[in-house]
Amino acid sequence: MTTDLRTELSAAYADVALADPLDAVVRRGRRIRRARRARRVGPALVAAAAVVVGVTVVQGEDAVVVPGPIELVDYSVPAFPLSFDQLPAGLVGPSISADPSFDEVGLGAQHAGWSDPDDPDNSLGLGVHDDEPDTSGEDEVGEAEVDGEDATVYRMDVTGGPEAYSVVWERADDRWVRVSGSGRFGSEDAVVDLARRVVDRGMAVPLQVALAPRGWVVVAYKDDRILTLADPAGAPATEAAARTLTVHLPPSAIAPADLPTAVGSVVGPMEQVVVQGRPAHLLPTADGWYLQAEIPDGTAFVLQAPADFTPAQVVAVAEGVARP
Protein backbone atom coordinates (compact mmCIF):
# COMPACT_ATOMS: atom_id res chain seq x y z
CA MET A 1 0.00 0.00 0.00
CA THR A 2 1.45 3.37 -1.03
CA THR A 3 0.31 6.96 -0.75
CA ASP A 4 -0.33 8.18 -4.29
CA LEU A 5 0.54 11.87 -4.71
CA ARG A 6 -1.69 12.16 -7.78
CA THR A 7 -4.70 10.72 -5.99
CA GLU A 8 -4.18 12.82 -2.88
CA LEU A 9 -3.64 16.12 -4.70
CA SER A 10 -6.45 15.49 -7.16
CA ALA A 11 -8.83 14.88 -4.27
CA ALA A 12 -7.58 17.93 -2.39
CA TYR A 13 -8.13 20.20 -5.37
CA ALA A 14 -11.36 18.62 -6.59
CA ASP A 15 -13.34 21.78 -5.86
CA VAL A 16 -10.95 24.01 -7.79
CA ALA A 17 -12.76 24.59 -11.07
CA LEU A 18 -12.69 27.32 -13.69
CA ALA A 19 -16.09 28.96 -13.87
CA ASP A 20 -15.52 31.02 -17.02
CA PRO A 21 -18.00 29.86 -19.65
CA LEU A 22 -16.64 28.82 -23.03
CA ASP A 23 -18.32 31.66 -24.90
CA ALA A 24 -16.67 34.26 -22.63
CA VAL A 25 -13.24 32.76 -23.30
CA VAL A 26 -13.93 32.65 -27.03
CA ARG A 27 -15.04 36.30 -27.02
CA ARG A 28 -11.89 37.23 -25.15
CA GLY A 29 -9.83 35.31 -27.70
CA ARG A 30 -11.53 37.16 -30.54
CA ARG A 31 -10.60 40.46 -28.94
CA ILE A 32 -6.99 39.32 -28.74
CA ARG A 33 -7.12 38.49 -32.45
CA ARG A 34 -8.64 41.88 -33.23
CA ALA A 35 -5.92 43.60 -31.23
CA ARG A 36 -3.26 41.71 -33.15
CA ARG A 37 -4.85 42.72 -36.44
CA ALA A 38 -5.02 46.31 -35.25
CA ARG A 39 -1.33 46.25 -34.42
CA ARG A 40 -0.54 44.99 -37.90
CA VAL A 41 -2.31 48.01 -39.39
CA GLY A 42 -1.08 50.28 -36.61
CA PRO A 43 0.04 53.33 -38.59
CA ALA A 44 -3.40 53.88 -40.12
CA LEU A 45 -5.14 53.58 -36.77
CA VAL A 46 -2.62 55.83 -35.10
CA ALA A 47 -3.29 58.50 -37.69
CA ALA A 48 -7.01 58.24 -36.99
CA ALA A 49 -6.52 58.47 -33.25
CA ALA A 50 -4.29 61.49 -33.67
CA VAL A 51 -7.24 63.56 -34.83
CA VAL A 52 -8.75 63.47 -31.40
CA VAL A 53 -6.26 62.88 -28.67
CA GLY A 54 -2.78 62.71 -30.14
CA VAL A 55 -0.71 59.60 -30.54
CA THR A 56 0.61 57.24 -27.95
CA VAL A 57 3.47 56.28 -30.29
CA VAL A 58 6.35 58.73 -30.30
CA GLN A 59 6.59 59.90 -33.92
CA GLY A 60 7.95 63.42 -33.74
CA GLU A 61 8.84 65.00 -37.06
CA ASP A 62 12.02 66.64 -35.85
CA ALA A 63 14.82 64.59 -34.42
CA VAL A 64 16.69 66.37 -31.67
CA VAL A 65 20.38 65.96 -32.13
CA VAL A 66 21.69 64.41 -28.97
CA PRO A 67 24.21 61.83 -30.18
CA GLY A 68 23.59 58.27 -29.07
CA PRO A 69 21.98 55.00 -30.12
CA ILE A 70 18.49 56.29 -29.21
CA GLU A 71 16.93 58.92 -31.46
CA LEU A 72 15.08 61.53 -29.43
CA VAL A 73 12.24 63.46 -31.01
CA ASP A 74 9.80 66.16 -29.92
CA TYR A 75 6.82 64.73 -28.13
CA SER A 76 3.88 65.47 -25.89
CA VAL A 77 2.00 62.83 -23.93
CA PRO A 78 -1.44 62.15 -25.44
CA ALA A 79 -4.54 63.07 -23.52
CA PHE A 80 -6.86 60.76 -21.62
CA PRO A 81 -9.20 60.00 -24.52
CA LEU A 82 -12.68 60.74 -23.15
CA SER A 83 -14.50 63.09 -20.81
CA PHE A 84 -18.04 64.21 -19.97
CA ASP A 85 -19.69 66.99 -21.94
CA GLN A 86 -20.58 68.60 -18.64
CA LEU A 87 -19.40 67.54 -15.22
CA PRO A 88 -21.93 67.51 -12.36
CA ALA A 89 -21.42 70.39 -9.96
CA GLY A 90 -19.44 70.07 -6.76
CA LEU A 91 -16.83 67.56 -7.90
CA VAL A 92 -13.07 67.87 -7.85
CA GLY A 93 -10.73 66.10 -10.22
CA PRO A 94 -10.04 64.38 -12.39
CA SER A 95 -7.49 62.03 -10.99
CA ILE A 96 -6.34 60.16 -14.08
CA SER A 97 -4.23 57.05 -14.45
CA ALA A 98 -3.39 54.33 -16.93
CA ASP A 99 -2.13 50.80 -16.38
CA PRO A 100 0.08 49.09 -18.92
CA SER A 101 -1.31 46.42 -21.21
CA PHE A 102 -0.42 42.85 -20.33
CA ASP A 103 -0.51 41.76 -23.96
CA GLU A 104 1.52 44.34 -25.78
CA VAL A 105 3.73 47.36 -25.28
CA GLY A 106 0.99 49.91 -24.85
CA LEU A 107 -1.68 51.27 -22.59
CA GLY A 108 -4.14 48.95 -20.89
CA ALA A 109 -6.99 50.30 -18.79
CA GLN A 110 -7.23 54.06 -18.29
CA HIS A 111 -9.27 55.62 -15.52
CA ALA A 112 -10.45 59.08 -14.54
CA GLY A 113 -12.14 59.77 -11.23
CA TRP A 114 -13.87 62.69 -9.57
CA SER A 115 -15.10 63.06 -6.01
CA ASP A 116 -17.06 65.42 -3.82
CA PRO A 117 -14.71 67.08 -1.31
CA ASP A 118 -17.58 67.47 1.16
CA ASP A 119 -18.63 63.83 0.93
CA PRO A 120 -16.19 61.35 -0.59
CA ASP A 121 -19.00 58.81 -0.94
CA ASN A 122 -20.20 60.86 -3.89
CA SER A 123 -17.82 59.84 -6.63
CA LEU A 124 -17.76 59.37 -10.35
CA GLY A 125 -15.46 57.27 -12.53
CA LEU A 126 -14.78 56.94 -16.25
CA GLY A 127 -12.74 53.97 -17.46
CA VAL A 128 -11.45 53.13 -20.92
CA HIS A 129 -10.39 49.54 -21.54
CA ASP A 130 -9.03 47.50 -24.43
CA ASP A 131 -10.87 44.45 -23.12
CA GLU A 132 -14.20 43.97 -21.44
CA PRO A 133 -13.73 45.20 -17.86
CA ASP A 134 -13.98 42.70 -15.04
CA THR A 135 -17.41 42.85 -13.43
CA SER A 136 -17.08 39.79 -11.23
CA GLY A 137 -18.63 40.41 -7.85
CA GLU A 138 -21.18 42.82 -9.32
CA ASP A 139 -24.84 42.13 -10.03
CA GLU A 140 -26.19 42.75 -13.50
CA VAL A 141 -29.28 44.85 -12.88
CA GLY A 142 -30.28 46.36 -16.19
CA GLU A 143 -29.61 47.23 -19.81
CA ALA A 144 -29.48 50.52 -21.63
CA GLU A 145 -28.53 52.02 -24.96
CA VAL A 146 -25.53 54.31 -24.92
CA ASP A 147 -24.30 56.01 -28.08
CA GLY A 148 -26.14 53.43 -30.17
CA GLU A 149 -24.52 50.50 -28.38
CA ASP A 150 -26.01 47.99 -25.96
CA ALA A 151 -24.81 48.69 -22.44
CA THR A 152 -25.12 46.69 -19.24
CA VAL A 153 -25.78 48.20 -15.84
CA TYR A 154 -24.21 46.65 -12.75
CA ARG A 155 -24.71 47.19 -9.06
CA MET A 156 -21.88 46.63 -6.62
CA ASP A 157 -22.80 45.73 -3.10
CA VAL A 158 -20.19 47.20 -0.80
CA THR A 159 -20.91 46.34 2.80
CA GLY A 160 -21.23 49.54 4.77
CA GLY A 161 -20.46 51.62 1.68
CA PRO A 162 -22.59 53.86 -0.47
CA GLU A 163 -24.75 52.59 -3.33
CA ALA A 164 -22.47 51.97 -6.32
CA TYR A 165 -23.55 51.40 -9.91
CA SER A 166 -21.72 51.21 -13.21
CA VAL A 167 -22.60 50.96 -16.85
CA VAL A 168 -20.36 49.16 -19.34
CA TRP A 169 -20.44 49.13 -23.12
CA GLU A 170 -18.23 48.45 -26.13
CA ARG A 171 -17.80 51.35 -28.50
CA ALA A 172 -17.67 51.08 -32.26
CA ASP A 173 -13.88 51.54 -32.08
CA ASP A 174 -13.63 48.28 -30.04
CA ARG A 175 -12.78 50.07 -26.81
CA TRP A 176 -14.80 49.32 -23.70
CA VAL A 177 -16.04 52.16 -21.51
CA ARG A 178 -17.19 51.97 -17.94
CA VAL A 179 -18.92 54.82 -16.13
CA SER A 180 -19.33 54.28 -12.41
CA GLY A 181 -21.00 56.31 -9.72
CA SER A 182 -21.54 56.11 -6.00
CA GLY A 183 -23.43 58.10 -3.41
CA ARG A 184 -25.57 60.66 -5.17
CA PHE A 185 -24.42 59.18 -8.50
CA GLY A 186 -25.09 55.64 -7.30
CA SER A 187 -28.26 54.73 -9.15
CA GLU A 188 -29.09 53.10 -12.46
CA ASP A 189 -30.59 56.30 -13.85
CA ALA A 190 -27.63 58.41 -12.76
CA VAL A 191 -24.91 56.25 -14.33
CA VAL A 192 -26.85 55.76 -17.57
CA ASP A 193 -27.42 59.52 -17.81
CA LEU A 194 -23.72 60.13 -17.21
CA ALA A 195 -22.74 57.44 -19.72
CA ARG A 196 -24.75 59.26 -22.38
CA ARG A 197 -22.74 62.40 -21.65
CA VAL A 198 -19.37 60.81 -22.47
CA VAL A 199 -17.68 62.64 -25.34
CA ASP A 200 -14.51 62.18 -27.41
CA ARG A 201 -12.74 65.09 -25.83
CA GLY A 202 -9.36 64.47 -24.29
CA MET A 203 -8.14 65.50 -20.85
CA ALA A 204 -4.47 66.46 -20.62
CA VAL A 205 -2.10 64.16 -18.78
CA PRO A 206 -0.53 66.44 -16.19
CA LEU A 207 3.02 65.04 -16.26
CA GLN A 208 4.71 65.67 -19.57
CA VAL A 209 7.98 65.11 -21.39
CA ALA A 210 9.01 67.23 -24.36
CA LEU A 211 11.44 64.68 -25.80
CA ALA A 212 11.10 60.93 -26.12
CA PRO A 213 12.73 58.10 -28.08
CA ARG A 214 11.24 57.72 -31.55
CA GLY A 215 8.84 54.78 -31.77
CA TRP A 216 8.41 54.36 -28.02
CA VAL A 217 4.93 54.36 -26.56
CA VAL A 218 3.26 55.62 -23.41
CA VAL A 219 2.40 52.62 -21.26
CA ALA A 220 1.40 54.04 -17.87
CA TYR A 221 0.78 57.23 -15.95
CA LYS A 222 -0.77 58.45 -12.73
CA ASP A 223 -1.77 62.08 -12.33
CA ASP A 224 1.25 64.35 -12.08
CA ARG A 225 3.31 61.72 -10.26
CA ILE A 226 4.28 58.96 -12.70
CA LEU A 227 4.80 58.64 -16.45
CA THR A 228 6.27 55.59 -18.19
CA LEU A 229 7.13 55.04 -21.83
CA ALA A 230 8.40 51.76 -23.25
CA ASP A 231 10.31 50.46 -26.23
CA PRO A 232 7.92 48.49 -28.46
CA ALA A 233 10.79 46.18 -29.37
CA GLY A 234 10.94 45.04 -25.74
CA ALA A 235 8.59 43.05 -23.57
CA PRO A 236 5.24 44.42 -22.32
CA ALA A 237 5.76 46.89 -19.49
CA THR A 238 4.18 44.43 -17.08
CA GLU A 239 7.22 42.20 -17.43
CA ALA A 240 10.60 42.65 -15.83
CA ALA A 241 12.33 42.47 -19.22
CA ALA A 242 10.57 45.61 -20.48
CA ARG A 243 12.69 48.57 -21.62
CA THR A 244 11.13 51.59 -20.01
CA LEU A 245 11.69 55.27 -19.47
CA THR A 246 10.01 56.43 -16.27
CA VAL A 247 9.56 59.84 -14.69
CA HIS A 248 8.19 59.96 -11.19
CA LEU A 249 7.82 62.60 -8.54
CA PRO A 250 8.70 61.13 -5.15
CA PRO A 251 7.20 62.58 -1.96
CA SER A 252 10.59 64.06 -1.13
CA ALA A 253 14.05 64.25 -2.63
CA ILE A 254 16.92 62.12 -1.40
CA ALA A 255 19.94 64.05 -0.13
CA PRO A 256 22.59 63.82 -2.88
CA ALA A 257 25.13 62.27 -0.52
CA ASP A 258 22.67 59.48 0.28
CA LEU A 259 21.69 58.74 -3.32
CA PRO A 260 24.22 55.96 -4.09
CA THR A 261 23.19 54.03 -0.99
CA ALA A 262 19.47 54.72 -1.38
CA VAL A 263 19.36 53.84 -5.07
CA GLY A 264 21.54 50.75 -4.77
CA SER A 265 23.22 48.61 -7.45
CA VAL A 266 25.29 51.61 -8.51
CA VAL A 267 27.93 50.61 -11.04
CA GLY A 268 29.85 53.87 -11.47
CA PRO A 269 30.48 57.28 -9.97
CA MET A 270 27.60 59.73 -9.41
CA GLU A 271 27.86 62.80 -11.65
CA GLN A 272 26.53 66.25 -10.89
CA VAL A 273 24.81 67.68 -13.97
CA VAL A 274 22.53 70.65 -14.65
CA VAL A 275 18.86 70.09 -15.51
CA GLN A 276 16.41 72.95 -16.04
CA GLY A 277 19.06 75.31 -14.66
CA ARG A 278 19.36 73.44 -11.37
CA PRO A 279 21.90 70.97 -10.01
CA ALA A 280 20.94 67.34 -10.59
CA HIS A 281 22.58 64.00 -9.92
CA LEU A 282 23.05 61.14 -12.37
CA LEU A 283 23.92 57.60 -11.33
CA PRO A 284 24.66 54.58 -13.49
CA THR A 285 23.05 51.50 -11.97
CA ALA A 286 22.79 47.86 -12.89
CA ASP A 287 19.25 48.59 -14.11
CA GLY A 288 20.12 51.70 -16.13
CA TRP A 289 20.34 55.41 -15.44
CA TYR A 290 18.92 57.08 -12.34
CA LEU A 291 18.68 60.85 -12.40
CA GLN A 292 17.34 63.01 -9.57
CA ALA A 293 16.54 66.57 -10.62
CA GLU A 294 14.04 69.37 -9.99
CA ILE A 295 11.46 71.19 -12.04
CA PRO A 296 11.55 75.00 -11.76
CA ASP A 297 9.19 75.16 -8.75
CA GLY A 298 11.70 73.05 -6.78
CA THR A 299 9.74 69.80 -6.89
CA ALA A 300 12.06 66.82 -7.19
CA PHE A 301 11.65 64.25 -9.91
CA VAL A 302 13.42 61.03 -10.79
CA LEU A 303 14.09 59.89 -14.33
CA GLN A 304 15.05 56.26 -14.96
CA ALA A 305 16.23 55.17 -18.40
CA PRO A 306 17.88 52.12 -19.96
CA ALA A 307 21.65 51.97 -19.91
CA ASP A 308 21.99 52.42 -23.67
CA PHE A 309 20.90 56.04 -23.38
CA THR A 310 23.91 58.34 -23.23
CA PRO A 311 24.20 60.59 -20.16
CA ALA A 312 23.51 63.57 -22.45
CA GLN A 313 20.29 61.92 -23.67
CA VAL A 314 19.11 61.29 -20.12
CA VAL A 315 19.71 64.95 -19.32
CA ALA A 316 18.01 66.03 -22.56
CA VAL A 317 14.85 64.10 -21.67
CA ALA A 318 14.95 65.50 -18.13
CA GLU A 319 15.14 69.04 -19.52
CA GLY A 320 11.67 68.52 -20.95
CA VAL A 321 9.94 67.11 -17.86
CA ALA A 322 7.12 69.44 -16.87
CA ARG A 323 3.91 69.74 -14.90
CA PRO A 324 2.12 72.31 -17.06
Add this chain to the structure above:
Amino acid sequence: MTPEESFAEFYSAHKDRCLRALVAAGTDRAAAEEAVAEAFARAWASWPKVSRHPAPSAWVVRTALNHHVSRWRRTRREVALSADVAASTAGRAADPPERDDLLRAVAALPERQRQVVALRVFLDLDTRQTAEALDLAPGTVTAHLHRALTTLRATTAPDLEVCS
Protein backbone atom coordinates in the same frame (compact mmCIF):
# COMPACT_ATOMS: atom_id res chain seq x y z
CA MET B 1 -14.51 18.50 -36.37
CA THR B 2 -14.53 22.30 -36.74
CA PRO B 3 -11.95 24.45 -34.95
CA GLU B 4 -14.73 25.70 -32.68
CA GLU B 5 -15.71 22.16 -31.74
CA SER B 6 -12.15 21.03 -31.13
CA PHE B 7 -11.43 24.06 -28.94
CA ALA B 8 -14.65 23.51 -27.00
CA GLU B 9 -13.67 19.91 -26.40
CA PHE B 10 -10.17 20.92 -25.32
CA TYR B 11 -11.50 23.65 -23.02
CA SER B 12 -14.00 21.35 -21.37
CA ALA B 13 -11.45 18.61 -20.80
CA HIS B 14 -8.56 20.73 -19.55
CA LYS B 15 -9.79 23.96 -17.97
CA ASP B 16 -10.07 22.61 -14.43
CA ARG B 17 -6.84 20.60 -14.62
CA CYS B 18 -4.92 23.65 -15.83
CA LEU B 19 -6.37 25.76 -13.04
CA ARG B 20 -5.54 23.11 -10.45
CA ALA B 21 -1.98 22.88 -11.78
CA LEU B 22 -1.53 26.62 -11.44
CA VAL B 23 -3.02 26.75 -7.94
CA ALA B 24 -0.97 23.76 -6.83
CA ALA B 25 2.12 25.38 -8.35
CA GLY B 26 1.67 28.24 -5.95
CA THR B 27 -0.49 30.83 -7.69
CA ASP B 28 -3.13 32.60 -5.65
CA ARG B 29 -6.56 31.22 -6.59
CA ALA B 30 -8.03 34.47 -7.94
CA ALA B 31 -4.91 35.30 -9.92
CA ALA B 32 -4.79 31.73 -11.22
CA GLU B 33 -8.38 31.92 -12.48
CA GLU B 34 -7.63 35.15 -14.31
CA ALA B 35 -4.36 33.82 -15.74
CA VAL B 36 -5.85 30.51 -16.91
CA ALA B 37 -8.88 32.20 -18.51
CA GLU B 38 -6.52 34.60 -20.28
CA ALA B 39 -4.30 31.73 -21.40
CA PHE B 40 -7.26 29.81 -22.85
CA ALA B 41 -8.40 32.98 -24.65
CA ARG B 42 -4.92 33.30 -26.14
CA ALA B 43 -5.03 29.63 -27.04
CA TRP B 44 -8.23 30.23 -29.00
CA ALA B 45 -6.74 33.33 -30.61
CA SER B 46 -3.89 31.11 -31.88
CA TRP B 47 -5.81 27.85 -32.12
CA PRO B 48 -4.44 26.75 -35.53
CA LYS B 49 -0.96 26.79 -33.93
CA VAL B 50 -1.82 25.69 -30.39
CA SER B 51 -3.98 22.77 -31.55
CA ARG B 52 -0.89 21.30 -33.23
CA HIS B 53 1.19 21.66 -30.07
CA PRO B 54 2.21 18.24 -28.68
CA ALA B 55 0.71 19.17 -25.28
CA PRO B 56 -1.75 22.09 -25.64
CA SER B 57 -2.54 22.02 -21.91
CA ALA B 58 1.16 22.57 -21.19
CA TRP B 59 1.06 25.55 -23.58
CA VAL B 60 -1.87 26.95 -21.61
CA VAL B 61 -0.19 26.49 -18.24
CA ARG B 62 3.06 28.00 -19.46
CA THR B 63 1.17 30.99 -20.87
CA ALA B 64 -0.77 31.33 -17.62
CA LEU B 65 2.41 31.17 -15.53
CA ASN B 66 4.06 33.80 -17.73
CA HIS B 67 0.96 35.96 -17.49
CA HIS B 68 0.93 35.67 -13.74
CA VAL B 69 4.52 36.55 -13.02
CA SER B 70 4.31 40.11 -14.23
CA ARG B 71 5.52 42.39 -11.53
CA TRP B 72 2.40 44.54 -11.71
CA ARG B 73 0.20 41.68 -10.74
CA ARG B 74 2.65 40.53 -8.12
CA THR B 75 2.47 43.85 -6.37
CA ARG B 76 -1.30 43.93 -6.60
CA ARG B 77 -2.56 40.67 -5.34
CA GLU B 78 -0.16 37.80 -4.88
CA VAL B 79 -0.95 35.96 -1.70
CA ALA B 80 1.60 33.98 0.21
CA LEU B 81 1.12 30.40 -0.81
CA SER B 82 1.37 28.91 2.60
CA ALA B 83 -1.37 31.17 3.91
CA ASP B 84 -3.52 30.48 0.86
CA VAL B 85 -3.22 26.74 1.13
CA ALA B 86 -3.74 26.81 4.86
CA ALA B 87 -6.88 28.89 4.40
CA SER B 88 -8.23 26.74 1.62
CA THR B 89 -7.66 23.50 3.47
CA ALA B 90 -8.88 24.76 6.81
CA GLY B 91 -12.46 24.79 5.61
CA ARG B 92 -12.47 21.22 4.42
CA ALA B 93 -13.33 19.30 7.49
CA ALA B 94 -13.90 16.15 5.47
CA ASP B 95 -10.31 15.96 4.33
CA PRO B 96 -8.21 13.48 6.29
CA PRO B 97 -5.50 15.20 8.34
CA GLU B 98 -2.79 13.35 6.40
CA ARG B 99 -3.95 15.13 3.25
CA ASP B 100 -3.69 18.50 4.98
CA ASP B 101 -0.15 17.64 6.00
CA LEU B 102 0.69 16.68 2.44
CA LEU B 103 -0.78 19.89 1.04
CA ARG B 104 1.19 21.96 3.47
CA ALA B 105 4.34 20.05 2.62
CA VAL B 106 3.77 20.63 -1.10
CA ALA B 107 3.15 24.30 -0.40
CA ALA B 108 6.45 24.50 1.45
CA LEU B 109 8.45 23.15 -1.50
CA PRO B 110 10.60 25.60 -3.47
CA GLU B 111 8.69 27.20 -6.37
CA ARG B 112 10.24 25.17 -9.21
CA GLN B 113 9.70 21.90 -7.35
CA ARG B 114 6.04 22.80 -6.79
CA GLN B 115 5.63 23.65 -10.46
CA VAL B 116 7.16 20.36 -11.57
CA VAL B 117 4.97 18.39 -9.18
CA ALA B 118 1.86 20.31 -10.29
CA LEU B 119 2.47 19.75 -13.98
CA ARG B 120 3.32 16.09 -13.57
CA VAL B 121 0.31 15.43 -11.36
CA PHE B 122 -2.46 17.49 -12.95
CA LEU B 123 -1.44 17.57 -16.60
CA ASP B 124 0.17 14.14 -16.65
CA LEU B 125 3.11 15.53 -18.60
CA ASP B 126 6.26 13.52 -19.14
CA THR B 127 9.69 14.88 -18.30
CA ARG B 128 10.30 16.39 -21.73
CA GLN B 129 6.90 18.11 -21.87
CA THR B 130 7.30 19.42 -18.32
CA ALA B 131 10.74 20.75 -19.22
CA GLU B 132 9.33 22.55 -22.28
CA ALA B 133 6.45 24.02 -20.32
CA LEU B 134 8.72 25.38 -17.59
CA ASP B 135 11.61 26.27 -19.89
CA LEU B 136 13.94 23.92 -18.02
CA ALA B 137 16.35 21.22 -19.08
CA PRO B 138 14.86 17.69 -18.80
CA GLY B 139 17.57 16.75 -16.30
CA THR B 140 16.60 19.70 -14.15
CA VAL B 141 12.98 18.56 -14.13
CA THR B 142 14.06 15.08 -13.05
CA ALA B 143 16.19 16.56 -10.28
CA HIS B 144 13.38 18.85 -9.06
CA LEU B 145 10.90 15.96 -8.99
CA HIS B 146 13.36 13.71 -7.17
CA ARG B 147 14.10 16.38 -4.56
CA ALA B 148 10.40 17.16 -4.13
CA LEU B 149 9.47 13.52 -3.58
CA THR B 150 12.38 13.06 -1.20
CA THR B 151 11.22 16.03 0.85
CA LEU B 152 7.58 14.94 0.84
CA ARG B 153 8.48 11.41 1.85
CA ALA B 154 10.65 12.67 4.68
CA THR B 155 8.03 15.07 6.01
CA THR B 156 4.72 13.34 5.39
CA ALA B 157 4.44 9.96 3.71
CA PRO B 158 7.46 7.63 3.47
CA ASP B 159 5.55 5.48 0.98
CA LEU B 160 4.69 8.38 -1.36
CA GLU B 161 4.67 7.61 -5.09
CA VAL B 162 3.42 9.30 -8.25
CA CYS B 163 1.27 6.56 -9.70
CA SER B 164 -0.21 6.72 -13.19
